[in-house]
Amino acid sequence: MTIKAVGIIGSGIMGSGIAEVASKAGATVVLRSRKQETADAMIGGLTKSLDKQVERGKLEESARNDVLGRVTATASLDELAECDLVIESVVEDLDVKKALFAELDGIVKADAILATNTSTLPVIEMAIQTKRPDKVCGVHFFNPAPAMSLVEIVRPLTASDETIAAVREFASGCGKNPVEVKDRAGFIVNALLFPYLNNAVRMLENGTASRDDIDAAMMGGCNHPMGPLALLDLVGLDTSLSILDALYEEFRDPNYAAMPLLRRMVTAGHLGRKSGLGFYDYAKK
Numbered sequence: 001m002t003i004k005a006v007g008i009i010g011s012g013i014m015g016s017g018i019a020e021v022a023s024k025a026g027a028t029v030v031l032r033s034r035k036q037e038t039a040d041a042m043i044g045g046l047t048k049s050l051d052k053q054v055e056r057g058k059l060e061e062s063a064r065n066d067v068l069g070r071v072t073a074t075a076s077l078d079e080l081a082e083c084d085l086v087i088e089s090v091v092e093d094l095d096v097k098k099a100l101f102a103e104l105d106g107i108v109k110a111d112a113i114l115a116t117n118t119s120t121l122p123v124i125e126m127a128i129q130t131k132r133p134d135k136v137c138g139v140h141f142f143n144p145a146p147a148m149s150l151v152e153i154v155r156p157l158t159a160s161d162e163t164i165a166a167v168r169e170f171a172s173g174c175g176k177n178p179v180e181v182k183d184r185a186g187f188i189v190n191a192l193l194f195p196y197l198n199n200a201v202r203m204l205e206n207g208t209a210s211r212d213d214i215d216a217a218m219m220g221g222c223n224h225p226m227g228p229l230a231l232l233d234l235v236g237l238d239t240s241l242s243i244l245d246a247l248y249e250e251f252r253d254p255n256y257a258a259m260p261l262l263r264r265m266v267t268a269g270h271l272g273r274k275s276g277l278g279f280y281d282y283a284k285k
Ligand SMILES: NC(=O)c1ccc[n+]([C@@H]2O[C@H](COP(=O)([O-])OP(=O)(O)OC[C@H]3O[C@@H](n4cnc5c(N)ncnc54)[C@H](O)[C@@H]3O)[C@@H](O)[C@H]2O)c1
Pocket: 010, 011, 012, 013, 014, 015, 033, 034, 089, 090, 091, 092, 093, 096, 117, 118, 119, 120, 140, 141, 142, 143, 234, 235, 236, 239, 274
């Protein structure tokens, strides 16, 4: 199956990024958010991003118009009925995702593939909510989706070879580098990355070093483009906490046990860049 029409659910950081990637790759894209205003705001965000690329000479004006012509925004799941592939990128909450897969299964056409952009949750739990578990898999983009080349294709026990091949072709067509991974919490990248991020919070909490020195050390010492605390702010502290909780639930490894400081910051609403305050204060930047 060649994927030509893509539905994207969720108007957060990742939904917006994936929408830009898919529409620029030539797919017809239907964006769905729970409210029409936020769905429309996604088109506003996409327009702004494309305009910047035109200004910088990275995109032709005509290509900008073609991309925007392929994208529609809706608050209704029913408008995803004709999509070949639907990628959900809503909040990292298994119950929310399970309910969404059950509902989508009754809406989309019989041969459509349903995919999740989850960072850690078991894809099989979503697959078994549907009558098409062979057509469910994970398509895990990285943040920011337009800039990051990796896509993890997550294969639950039920997925068919055809589904994996179609999604892999889609990811390659988006200019991404797909890797395949079994359905285990954290897949490849987050299973390796999050003990490091969590231990950076531990180091800050212990008073071993300051925020700025922890981040400067990893940038200067390991050539990372940003430090761990700045990266947590970029990912979102709520999403990061959900990722750690899912990893701990699966493996019971103490390195995955979220640090109390991270949990308290989420409770306080300090979610990182998206709320304006996390380990850094974005109002001051
Ligand atoms: N942030 C990252 O770096 C990153 C990277 C890769 C994958 N992901 C995954 O992408 C998904 C979305 O993450 P994000 O960072 O875009 O989050 P976000 O907080 O920016 O956006 C979450 C979206 O989910 C919607 N939402 C919240 N509750 C909902 C509900 N009950 N029903 C339906 N929609 C609901 C919100 O309105 C919002 O549009 C998560 O599964 C996350 O694990 C995140």
